[in-house]
Amino acid sequence: MAAAAAWSSFFLVAGAARGAPASCRPQERDALLAIKQGIAEKEDLWSWQQESQDCCQWKRITCNSVTGHVMELDLSGSYLQGQISPSLLSLKHLEYLNLRSTFLCGPDGRLPEFLGSLSNLRHLDLSYLNCPGELPLQLGNLSKLEHLDLTHLYDDSRRSMGLTDISWLARLTLLVHLDMSYTNLSSIADWPLVLNMIPSLEDLRLASCSLSSANQFLQILNLTNLHHLDLSNNHFGHSIASSWFWNVTSIKYLDLSATTLDGPFPDALGNMTSLRWLLLSYMGMTYTGPKKLKDDKFSGYSYVVTEVWSVVMKRQELKYGNGFFDLVSMDLSFNSLTGGIPDDITSLNGLLNLNISWNHLSGKIPMKIGAMKSVESLDLSRNNLYGEIPSSLSDLTFLSSLDLSYNNLTGRIPPGTQLDTLYTENPSIYTGNTGLCGPPLERNCSGDNPPKHVNQKISEKFSEPVVFFYFGLGSGFMAGLWFVFCALLFKKSWRVAYFRIFDKLYDNAYVFMVVTWRRIDDKTTG
Ligand SMILES: *[C@@H]1O[C@H](CO)[C@@H](O)[C@H](O)[C@H]1NC(C)=O
Ligand SMILES: *[C@@H]1O[C@H](CO)[C@@H](O)[C@H](O)[C@H]1NC(C)=O
Ligand SMILES: *[C@@H]1O[C@H](CO)[C@@H](O)[C@H](O)[C@H]1NC(C)=O
């Protein structure tokens, strides 16, 4: 008898543990059907059927498996048109709402105010939404919101929508991720002050927002958790040093491409010890229009960034362990840099990619350029560099991309298998330097004897790893982002710290191979 009871209770427990997920609540099911009612084109909602009892089985719905409450509603990318029914409010437990790329608005064609009453919402995606008019201030009532995507809002004429009031954002005190890229914020002069009221912000993306300045003064800096800041393609046109974000020392990724900021970097940059990526090129920028609507979040651009980032981070761990200030990744192309290339740059033997093309740099290429052992791509094109190409250039055994075109370089091109290979792959790397001569160019040098092939041996010695490297890296890595860890240029104390560590380093090439190998390994093992 006791045994039977024990058995039956065992089965009860086992049954509950393995039990089927709870099914849909009837009133939430009715609400979903009412929502469907308001939508004109319903093909995407074919699974939402009166006859089908368990709405947790419907497409685009996610329920809590224990309570059966609808937790997520994802209507994104469906181009659904029509009205959002207030029945949405019956989904009291809704935490995730995605209306990306839909035409679902209120009866007046605007986004309905009642969205602000979805008080449990943590994730709201309104990107590419086609509801003209200002966003309702009631959105500020979504006090549990952690993720808000307001990119590419459109107005009536399908231009980027202008917002005139974002003060309600300040009430979203748990917000971690905010993306308003391509939404016109030109009339919001005090945007940093509003955002400074959200101390939880970690990820802020305001690319192409028509922002007109970033030099607002913040008396108290609340944004101490911010690590990703994208302000690219906003025309600030003031001095870079007066920008508010330099005091945010938590920033890891800072994109200032195409921001028309000028002048020298502030000393405060030296305090940004978390910074890894600093993008400063003319370039968060070719927007390809509605074609990209259906794309996943990971565009080619962010894919490459992620890839490069993970490799760099792994390498950093191998070298230094966690937390050491190592690299700032910089693309300095298409700026108005003047003066010479600092010799110091050659000490950056952890440098991966250096793009300082399209500037006004003059002077000679540093003699010791070959010391930048791990550099993979080097673009010095479109400057006013003169003098000879240093023979140490052929020491750069990992170099897989080189561009020296359109400078004023003269003299003989240094020999080396690596350079020959690069030339074969891209014969234009020396173009526009009328004074260069010797093989592989057709132009003979006048008179002098060819220089000794001092570096030839080194190149040959390394040629096997180089081949290995080519195979390993594939094209994604090389796809056109060029970064530099050269914050050291700006701050003496950084340089000192860097050198101190570097004295103790393992052989860089070895570390690099390990990292590359791991990466391939990761790739192949999925
Ligand atoms: C929601 O926000 C509006 C305007 O911001 C406000 O008037 C209203 O009281 C709020 N409602 C609730 C329930 O908090
Ligand atoms: C943003 O709005 C301002 C003022 O309404 C307008 O002058 C500007 O052209 C807009 N920018 C874009 C990119 O549409
Ligand atoms: C943020 O800083 C401002 C000063 O710029 C201050 O007035 C405000 O109270 C702070 N807000 C929070 C949420 O800490």
Ligand SMILES: *[C@@H]1O[C@H](CO)[C@@H](O)[C@H](O)[C@H]1NC(C)=O
């Ligand atoms: C950054 O902080 C320093 C001192 O803490 C202050 O003097 C400076 O004005 C701040 N810069 C900005 C842009 O807020």
Ligand SMILES: *[C@@H]1O[C@H](CO)[C@@H](O)[C@H](O)[C@H]1NC(C)=O
């Ligand atoms: C760097 O940080 C230190 C310590 O927080 C501070 O005293 C100093 O003013 C900062 N330097 C700049 C230029 O902001």
Ligand SMILES: *[C@@H]1O[C@H](CO)[C@@H](O)[C@H](O)[C@H]1NC(C)=O
């Ligand atoms: C190139 O360099 C030569 C001397 O090395 C100089 O005379 C000439 O002006 C330079 N040309 C340009 C375009 O800078």
Ligand SMILES: *[C@@H]1O[C@H](CO)[C@@H](O)[C@H](O)[C@H]1NC(C)=O
């Ligand atoms: C370059 O020099 C070689 C001999 O060293 C000669 O045969 C060749 O014709 C010359 N080429 C040019 C373009 O002057």
Ligand SMILES: *[C@@H]1O[C@H](CO)[C@@H](O)[C@H](O)[C@H]1NC(C)=O
């Ligand atoms: C360097 O930057 C320029 C301008 O942003 C770009 O056109 C060029 O392709 C980059 N260099 C390489 C090697 O990709």
